Amino acid sequence: MLLTQATLNLLNQQISHEFNNHTIYRNIQAYFSNLDLDGWASFFGLQAEGEYSHYTHIISYLDDKNAPYEINVLSYTNYQYKDIKEILDIYYATEIVTTTMIYAIAEQAKADNDHGTIGWLYTTPVSEGGLSLVHEQIEEEDSALKLQSEFMQGFGNSDQLNQQWIRIINENLIRRLES
Numbered sequence: 001m002l003l004t005q006a007t008l009n010l011l012n013q014q015i016s017h018e019f020n021n022h023t024i025y026r027n028i029q030a031y032f033s034n035l036d037l038d039g040w041a042s043f044f045g046l047q048a049e050g051e052y053s054h055y056t057h058i059i060s061y062l063d064d065k066n067a068p069y070e071i072n073v074l075s076y077t078n079y080q081y082k083d084i085k086e087i088l089d090i091y092y093a094t095e096i097v098t099t100t101m102i103y104a105i106a107e108q109a110k111a112d113n114d115h116g117t118i119g120w121l122y123t124t125p126v127s128e129g130g131l132s133l134v135h136e137q138i139e140e141e142d143s144a145l146k147l148q149s150e151f152m153q154g155f156g157n158s159d160q161l162n163q164q165w166i167r168i169i170n171e172n173l174i175r176r177l178e179s
């Protein structure tokens with residue numbers, strides 16, 4: 001069954017969106033790398049790779065369906081971040097927008113009676129042995145929220161203490177990524 005134009009449009013949009021997510025997280029990785037905070041940098045490097053895999057995952061579905069697509073790289077944004085608090089807000093907000101968009105694809109596919117696309121969204125793993133796009137999204141939202149609340153627990157008004165806290169989380173992230 002061919003994809004309807006409405007579903008195809010949403011999937012096309014999603015390709016560019018995932019690519020843009022990848023760009024956002026790479027820029028956050030660069031921000032931390034520049035500060036020599038390798039735990040934070042690696043964490044966002046991994047998020048960036050995840051986004052890239054969503055991007056290729058959707059492309060391969062459209063290839064399987066012989067559906068046309070194009071990749072629109074969004075226009076340049078000034079990737080300057082005020083502080084980590086702002087970055088964590090952006091991180092969580094990015095994941096929420098992404099979930100909303102993926103659910104909109106599912107809704108459209110349901111309206112079209114497109115069981116192939118619905119099944120693909122819920123069951124086809126993004127990477128070998130991994131989760132589907134819908135289930136991976138739940139995990140990504142969760143990890144954004146967890147990192148944000150972990151960070152906010154120790155974040156206060158003292159610049160000096162905040163710097164120490166940022167380093168502690170940096171060490172935590174290094175340990176977690178190694179295990």
Ligand SMILES: [Fe+2]
Binds near residue numbers: 018021050054098
């Ligand atoms: Fe994604």
Ligand SMILES: [Fe+2]
Binds near residue numbers: 021050095098140
């Ligand atoms: Fe994500």
